[in-house]
Amino acid sequence: MPKLIKNQDIIDDNYQLLETVPAADQPLPEGNLLVPLTDWLENQQRYNNHSGKVGVWLDSHEEPELLAGQAQSLPVIAINFPQFTDGRGYSTGRLLRERFGFLGELRAIGDVLRDQLFYMARCGFNAFAIRADRCIHDALNGLKDFSETYQAAVDQPQPLFRRRQMQAE
16 A cells, blocks of 8 residues: 655555546546546536545646635645646645635645655645655655744744744743
């Protein structure tokens, strides 16, 4: 079973990522599924009848606003990082957490590398599907690259100068 990093632990990944969804007259695979956003929006009744849990994955060009009002009903939202240099997923993650109040599992998928994890976590990601050719144990250390942050973010809403002011008072 594939592994992923979730809440700073390495666990079994119990979701199957469907890049291509079976035709409407074909059965869905058993178990928990991650399905493309566009397919989930068009076929919600089909997924409501599925016996396992169903989450969605967004490609880097898809807008999180498409999930407005429905994000809270999803157990997992995955954001695809198609290549290391495509950073749009960071903004998508932050919007889902801050604007849409998503509290569930926010997973980074695709070209996810150790050096990105600390910054992804700052944007609200709490699960990471590391690229298959990389060591997941080494990647886990990427969440501890820095002990202090200067700027405000999802994981630390107060910038460092305000935290220091509060300590001095």
